[in-house]
Amino acid sequence: MRKKQWYETLFENYAEKYDKECFTQGTIGECDFLEKELNFDKSLKIIDIGCGTGRHAIELSKRGYSVTGIDLSESMLARAQEKALKNNLKINFLKCDARNLPFNQEFDVAIMLCEGAFPLMETDEMNYEILKNVSRVLKSKAKFIFTTLNGLFPLYHSIGDFHTQNAKEDDVAYDRKHFDLMTFRDYSITTVIDDHGVVKKLECNERYYVPSEITWLLKTLGFSKIEIFGAKLGAFSREDKLTPEDYEMLVIAER
Incomplete structure (x- = not known):
């Protein structure tokens, strides 16, 4: 039997605590930013990778967007579904490994926020598989917005x-x-x-990335426009130039 990785063990029976963590309290502001990036176009199909308890998927769905949420944790997805039902929202939440997504060129937008899947994997190759899968599920013209650990910080x-x-x-x-x-x-x-x-x-093991690495990885996957900013909790902004003070970076990639 395969040994569970630390991130799998962490998110077993952790959904309620997760929703109370300080780093999950910026949902409204983050979704405000996402809407602006999408030009408020509610016809766009969005996939939320590593959706956790569905906080971004649910907020965007409340605002009229079509969102599919995927995560590896059954308990996190159960809470996401519970919250969606309480809000009378129909959201497709699926248990999936981000390295093997069951879609192909179906989405206009991918979001992957608060270290959703990437960069928690054990190897660089596994992290790259996540990016490859994101690229594969997106349409030929699409946007990919995600946050990841900023290698300049440590x-x-x-x-x-x-x-x-x-x-x-x-x-x-x-x-x-x-x-x-x-x-x-x-x-x-x-x-x-x-x-x-x-x-x-x-025993945790997380990968930090410097901006040039992220840029190169995304270019190999066909993204032509890649912009990187500082990621402030609940207050994403294109005005925030990435600095060593930022624990996370915000990446916006288009093709």
Whole structure:
């Protein structure tokens, strides 16, 4: 039997806690930005990759957009479906691996926010498979908007200090092992308490990317226009030039 990866274990029975985390509180502002990027065109078909509890998919659906949400976690998807039903919304939520999406040139827009799938994979090749699949499910003229970890940040700051400052009391504890400059991977021990009160100690491994890497990866997949900005929680803006102070980067790619 295949061993579960840390991100699979993390998101088992974690949906309610996830919705209360500080980093999930910017949904309204982020969707305001997405609407502007889409020119308020409600005819566009959107796929939300790594949709989690469906916060962006649900908000966009409330605003009249057609959204399909995919995620690897059954418990996260169950909560997403529950929230959609409470809001009388019909959203297609599917359990899928982002490295093997069951679509082909069906969507006008892909969003992948708050480290939805990418860049949590164990290897660079797996992360690249996610980008390849996103490219494949998009139509010939399409837009891809996502956030990912900014590799400039750990070069100038302590990731451990950042997580300590932003952790909620009794919810998450972060113990940094080391950041590998050769691979730009951060190895850490994260302790969380899930929705059932179970304490989980996870050996995490996340990949940080520098802007030139993201640009090159997307160009190999046929995206011709790639723009990268700083990603401020709940306040995405084209006015935010990416700096080493930004923990995440916002990527907008078109073809």
